[in-house]
Amino acid sequence: MTVHNRFLFPILLVCTLLLAGWAYVPGLHGGFLFDDFANLPALGATGPIDNWPTFWRYLTSGTADPTGRPLTLLTFLLDAHNWPAAPYPFKRTSLILHLLNGVLLYALLTKLGRLLDLDERHCKLAALLGAALWLLHPLLVSATLYIVQREAMLPATCVMAGLLLWLHGRQQLIKGQLKAGTLWSVLGLGGFTLLGVLAKANGALLPLYALLIEVIVLAPRQLPTITTARRLHRAIMLVFGIVPATAILIYLLYIGAHGLWVGGPEGIRPWSIGQRLLTEPRVLMDYLKLLWLPRPLSSGLFNDQYAASTSWLHPDTTLPALLAVLALIAAAWHWRKRHPALALAILFYFAGQLLESSSIPLELYFEHRNYVPALLMFWPLGLWLADTRAMRLPKYALMLVLPLTLTWMTHARTEVWGNVQTQASIWARINPDSPRAQANVAQIEMQTDHPRAAIHRLETLLAARPDQAQLAFNLVSARCMTGGVSHADLAAAQQAMSGSPSTGILFTHWFENMLPTAMSGHCPGLTLKSLLDLINTGLQNPKLSAAGPQQDLTYLRGRIAIAQHQPNEALTDFTHALDLQVRPGFALEAAANLGAHGYPLQGLLLLNHYRQVQDHVAPPGFGMPMVHAWVLARENYWPHEFTHLRHQLSLDAQTDSANTVPSGSTRSTPR
Incomplete structure (x- = not known):
């Protein structure tokens, strides 16, 4: 050559x-x-x-x-x-x-x-x-x-x-x-x-x-x-x-x-x-x-x-x-x-x-x-x-x-692909019957202050796909930006929640965004009770009867109890959720949540309950989950996290035995 x-x-x-x-x-x-x-x-x-x-x-x-x-x-x-x-x-x-x-x-x-x-x-x-x-x-x-x-x-x-x-x-x-x-x-x-x-x-x-x-x-x-x-x-x-x-x-x-x-x-x-x-x-x-x-x-x-x-x-x-x-x-x-x-x-x-x-x-x-x-x-x-x-x-x-x-x-x-708004709009146009595509572009429209366009888009597809929770939840969000939600909007969300085969992390993310709105009253029609009704509807959905979805929804119900200043009811929900799937990470998150909102005694009680049921922690799945569990055990990760959180909750309980003044020193999530 x-x-x-x-x-x-x-x-x-x-x-x-x-x-x-x-x-x-x-x-x-x-x-x-x-x-x-x-x-x-x-x-x-x-x-x-x-x-x-x-x-x-x-x-x-x-x-x-x-x-x-x-x-x-x-x-x-x-x-x-x-x-x-x-x-x-x-x-x-x-x-x-x-x-x-x-x-x-x-x-x-x-x-x-x-x-x-x-x-x-x-x-x-x-x-x-x-x-x-x-x-x-x-x-x-x-x-x-x-x-x-x-x-x-x-x-x-x-x-x-x-x-x-x-x-x-x-x-x-x-x-x-x-x-x-x-x-x-x-x-x-x-x-x-x-x-x-x-x-x-x-x-x-x-x-x-x-x-x-x-x-x-x-x-x-x-x-x-x-x-x-x-x-x-x-x-x-x-x-x-x-x-x-x-x-x-x-x-x-x-x-x-x-x-x-x-x-x-x-x-x-x-x-x-x-x-x-x-x-x-x-x-x-x-x-x-x-x-x-x-x-x-x-x-x-x-x-x-x-x-x-x-x-x-x-x-x-x-x-x-x-x-x-x-x-x-x-x-x-x-x-x-x-x-x-x-x-x-x-x-x-x-x-x-x-x-x-x-x-x-x-x-x-x-x-x-x-x-x-x-x-x-x-x-x-x-x-x-x-x-x-x-x-x-x-x-x-x-x-x-x-x-x-x-x-x-x-x-x-x-x-x-380099322009999020253009991308969402084009994919929605190419996929008019895709709930994901329509929910995605509706979220972009809401982020760019076009909630009415999102409402029109979501209502159209929701009429044909009433079981699509992502459409119903985003419709509620868009309604909140235009004056408030109606009974019909909440009824549509409940219908979707009652028939949805899986909400995944969708409802959890939506709940995290809407809980402060419901507490503040900035969205007429959306109250803590309406959020609670959605959760209870999901708990009754036979397609969401597995331990994982039930635990997620019960935990969110406890979050509402905290927002309503009902720490004992929250503790009951968190305890029930923990019993559905005994997981150390869940126990830490729930207890830290109680402490972060001013209820360290209830947080300590939840940690005590975990100590009683920790022998029922499900073994890790085959493969990498087993390796991950071994790594955590070798690092003494969970005992260290529980000790740290228990110490912080005890300090908060000593400074506020009446559980009335929220403590800002407790971490909301484990490290």
């Missing part, structure tokens, strides 16, 4: 990275979204992360997946050590990671092209085009700029790094370097699968990707000729490839069969496992349409209006979508010898969707689920364009037009 060609492709790769960086810059100025608020506050949950004890408490605090995704949590420390924090550093780091993944993809595609015995120019040009089209694709904006979805990006990093190391190790085995080949292969398949899983569960699919590459690209062309090397290679593929991939498939089949047999997930999702399995082929075909027919704007994060399939023929796209998915998989397998790159790209995509688009009862639709599966999607197109023996001028034109068009679309989309 000439010196000119040696530097040409690195220069073109750098230009591609600069182009992608330019396309994403507008989106770096956006805000936090949706699940960001449920995950990132862990950065300050037990204080600033500026020492080893808080570091280990934070790193083991994850609850998603059995692993808790600690690798993802670790990367958030690059951006902040406490909460609240600014969103810009998080988005900047995610963009850097996206660009790094583009470089890794170029390296992987180059490696795969060489294994197909392509000439160097064809191989590198195809790799550059395949990586550029992926890197610049607008569909990936929702993974890159949605901060919490760094957990979707890191498995891509681990998958590509793991495959590159495994391929290097395989080459070493072919050369007869048995020790080095074994080490690199095990590190790639075993080590980086583990790292990928520590970022998100779909990192566990790396062995399946390796098996596809082995069967489609490598086995027909390259196998170790030395008997010992061949045995080592087969043993590595069995232990680190076939066994974990088979375990995943068996697990998914079990989840699907169990769901079809016993039903579910009742009270969590509005659809059954059978309906989900019928729906996901439609979802996958929608994803493929967005990948191959991209557009500047999309539905974004809010897809809760996506209708589940209830039968093979309802909606009428269900059966055609299923047949299309099966046809693509069958065709790819049939083409694996004549068109290995195309077959690999198709099968890699569907393999990448196995965990999130099959039997596990996750939400039906999210764009960011395409980040890893689409890695090889545009490589076959790159291979076709790079072969300029025919149609040279049209292909050169497409090499220029396609990346630039995707860059323009991505830039247009990131401009939307």
